[in-house]
Amino acid sequence: MEAQVAAVFAELLKLPSVGADDVFFDLGGHSILAVRLIARINAAFSAELPVSVLFEETADVDGAQVDPATPRALAALLRGSEEAGNRDGGATDERPRPLVTLQSRGEGTPLFCVHPGGGDAIIFRNLAGGEVLRRPLYAVHDGTLRSDAGQGPSEPDIEALAEHHLALIREVRPHGPYLLMGWSMGGLVALEMAQQLTRLGEQVGMLVLLDSYLAEQLPADTGSAPGDAHARAALRYRPVPYAGRTALFQAQESDPLMRAAAGAAWAELCPALSPPRVLAGDHYSMLDEPLVSGLAAEVEKTLQEADVPDV
Template identity: 35%
Template sequence: MDRPRGDVESLIADAVHDVLGVTEIGRDDDFFALGGHSLAAVRLASRLRAVDLELGVRDIYAQPTVAGLARAVIDGGGDGMLAPLVELRRAGDPAVFCLQPAGGLSWSYIGALRFLDPSISVYAIQDPALQSGDDAIELTSIEALVDDHVERIRAVRPHGPYHLLGWSFGGQLAHAIAARLHERGEEVASLVLLDSYADVAGADTAEREDLSQNGIEEAQNNFRRHMQTDPLLSSFASEVQDRLVRTLGRHLALSIPPTVGRHAGDALLIGASRGTPLEMQRRRDRQWQDRITGTVHVHSVDLEHAQLGQAHNWSVFGQRVADYIWARIE
């Protein structure tokens, strides 16, 4: 283990110890891999301010190691949280790509780091519209999102085998990207869907119309309220929050039409059972089986749909996902 170097790193390591109770902390150990989560990040930021280290929750997410946080102190902080591709962990050749949910931010996947083998690199794909200035690009179709994300994935890993993972809308994207990679002759070794739906409304055209007209606006309003209490989202400037709300609405609109294409292989579907009627669960499972040539391995968990998008709830299903992916790496 590479121990903390210098006074700043030592102060940060002591603060992590106080918050998480971990005794041995290396300068490159990831705060979230050690058991941290959003509320713990708030406590860590408060503990750091108590020793005159002005680091916020966003800094902890962007630079979650002792060494990274020390660099942020020296550099005056930094914010790569809105980048289209975020490196959650750089390791070996096997790499897992986590696809953005409807809100566009993929930082909740940081919960996977505790379970995926340390030899696996982990990348989060986010919506390019979240950036500021000329770099912001609003992609208004699934095809455009897939084109963009495939390009970013192949910039990191030009060839497979690929490992794709997505929660909710991110599952639809992961499936579509898998189909696109198959078309290009690439191997997709694992596809993991976290309570994603291939066809939200099924054959009910009235439900589809209601979702388009009323459901999106309601979801955006709920998201705005949620941002005011979330320790990470509330720290963003108002213009960033507005971009997040617009991105959510755009993605929800794209999620309503049925998913097309087929994945030539197996998939793992982690299905939320709490608050989801049994018939809806069965419909969700059937819909994916119709779009996947191999076996859909369904693993039900006692969580609500939204809870699968929270980093700390990886404790419920993370080992199942990690085992599934690792079996397709060995």
């Protein structure tokens, strides 16, 4: 089965051949192609694998640790799905995985990462498995904007997304302290999550904002496309001041005036905001190789400086 899955990889990526242990993302794959890859694999094998299997924690296949985005790991999942289907009368597990475990092992308080607009948290996979950010690491993604019937659900709002995501992370960690990090629009959701946790009497050790902007800094055409439901939610959101510890990391290649305006706006909203740190890269490349290791180091340094006691 590994060879069949590898053939799907090769066809999609237009490569002459792919090995059983070749990693999809190392071969040039990205989030859009990841969706196509899983769709083709599901069609070829009559499976129902979610896209999140590509960036979950390193898989254990026959006693060996294997990257989840390889033909070997996916073939093992497909075999397991077939066996489960045979036991359950042909049923397959179609449950989405809105909370993805990127790294379950490690020392210190877990860090929960919140998806950007669009709901896809796949980019956070680059933070896992390194030598710096070694604490437990989870990513929340939002699949509510997808509809098999072709009719999308009602427009989400930031408050409802935060409440939904908190229910997920509290299944893993019922009580604080909590460490939250949101990239882009996810910064607004993470902020609202921190607000709701505070109102519940829980401790939020640190809120980390990755190149996030408030509504007044967003371009004039934000939310104009039919699929921009998260962007429209960001425009509608009216946050209240947040007193908890907050850190802001900004992309060096972003517009300097826009970056400064965002820093000032966040400082007014979050009085405990530490001085914003500008990191190499643009809005996307700061979370991609080779720059993501520098971001991971700065995030870990910030979390350690917060001196969050774990329970």
